[in-house]
Amino acid sequence: MKTLYPISLLISLLMTTSVFARPLPVENFKYKKDITLPSKLSESRIVKVLLDEEFYKHSFYGDLRLTLNGEIVPYKIQNAEEISKYTEKLKPELLFTKKDEMEIYVLELPKLPEGMSYSKLTVTSSYDYETSITLKLGDNPDSFAETKNVFLYKYGSQSSGEIDLGNTKYRYVRLEVENGSNLKFPSVTRSKENKHLYFEKTHQIPNPLLEENAVLFTFPNEIQTSFQNIKLSFEEKNWERMITVRGKINKKEWDTVFQGTINHDEKDGNYAEIPISSPLSSEFTIQIEDGENQTLHLKEVITVQPLEEILFFIDNVTKDTIYSLYYGNPYQWPANFDPYTYPSSDELREKTPIEGKLTKEVENAEFGYNLIYPPISGYITTGLFYIGIGTLLVFIFSILRSKRLVAKETV
Template structure:
């Protein structure tokens, strides 16, 4: 009997490993990209990978999947930023202090240049202490609109020493502290703000098609450049019009991706920006309703695609593993991962991610829809549904027919 129990144990372990492995049905995805990770990456690393234009051309966004040796890897997606590491420390001005039941400090921070924000406030004391602080931020001493609680300490040479201000532009700080802390504020740190990354494409403005109360423009978008925003520039500097943008979703059916009234004033610059509800990568049209007004003269059209990146964990067991990005399935549902299985904002703050790179796009040689996944599963379900109805109708027909025969024979 002993070999029999060993066989059962091995079988159960294999079955359990299949449950926890969560293999990805890679045959459901038409395209794939290999991911190259630096060989010098440390154990338990965070990897970030910038998505490129090829991905946006053939992805349906919700169909993005990441696999390690064929197994699903949870990921987080976010807008990519250009991180500026320039910082400077300045001395805040102490406007007011009061030491009673509570110690109260009001600070004024120096004026901010364009494109910068405050990130940290340095705190010091001549004595050891631990205290809870109520921190308030505002535009002026009469109006503090943000508030949070902070715990600080100093035990000999060990000290927390800094208060995280986030990325605030508020210049006035009020601190309410337990009595006896005797705090000082030697410096405040300000940093340049990170810039969102994106790519732009300028489209040649075609000849307008004049209609009864509107003007119509058609853009072929031959390069299949994907975008989520459109910038329009007109010769006229001040105007208000109803604008409709339509695009081919999945390169098949036309769909309205924006419709609304846009107002523009020369103080707002040369461009008016229009968001679209779905990422487009094929031809699109712009219709401008003039009504009884003079026709506007469209001068320039620029499409914008914000760049995004995915972040995921690797570990010491992943050395030599093949990471692959799969996409290209309009029927695939969006990913839904446990938030503890991919890097959080706090994880990224504590550990700098290493950068992986995407290879060139290739068609997946294993592509072919699985029977248990859409769209084939939908076709099967629909067929079975109508087959069931047809069978039921035949069954009802024979019942009614037999009742008629019984009625005739009884007469």
């Protein structure tokens, strides 16, 4: 019976650990940034906050948490864009029309300048109608790459009036419509494309370390510029090489963040882009395996950090309302929120978000790992596991010893 007591105690401890599991406390995060909101808020309940370079230097990406006066707030994270409001309307050219069992229209749209796309096609008619349209888009009248169905109508002064082209670059449009619609297409709208936001850092090329059939470059990254992509430029225009990128994690251990074969052709431009598996803001190395080929001459290395923004709903804001961002915990699991608790794409299209701003980063005065969360919970679990194994071995040894004593007494 005495040997059963440690096992019962072990089971009790494990059950107690699961019972006391609760939402993540803010003291588990080393860094903090408050969010300031405009003094005058619009009717929109959606807030948008751009993440800055300070955040990327100390965040482990999955550890981002947002709080309202200490309580967790669900959020959505997405790539930040500079939203363009520039549009212009042009007249499309009607190349072909046919009115038989079906009405068929083929339009040619004007040429697109760089950085623009077609968004809407205006449709009118002298008569009331309702019709289903099969819309096809393509690079030329012989080949259409996209097809979708659209419903249009006109009931007196009420009219759908426009077809959403989905920001396409295709210049040829074919419409198949029910007979009797008698459609006209007075204009097409083209818009300037939204611009993705990012910051770049050009690194000085260090002296290479020549290895067997490979070259190794080490970049100190003294100012800890964070990045998620690397752009490489070589004097050679056409090449194919195995490339490995490693970064220092916690300033101690090296971790491979990319390894693969890159094929670059002159028509691809000046740079070959390498995606990084997780954001880095530390020293990193680039190893280029030449094999039996001539060594490539590295000319330029640029690290790229795409900017991101978080979006969330706000409640009634008072002077005591404080939204804060917590991060800086390498052991934290990624956030997983119900999609109905943060702004959807439809809501973002309908309402313009309020723009919040991050304050300067400060170290969290409450920082200190909690017993029931990583990493300490991991140490406790590991310790309990070995205690359990040890207790089980003692229990087995006691049984074997008892049987041995009984066997000797019966001899």
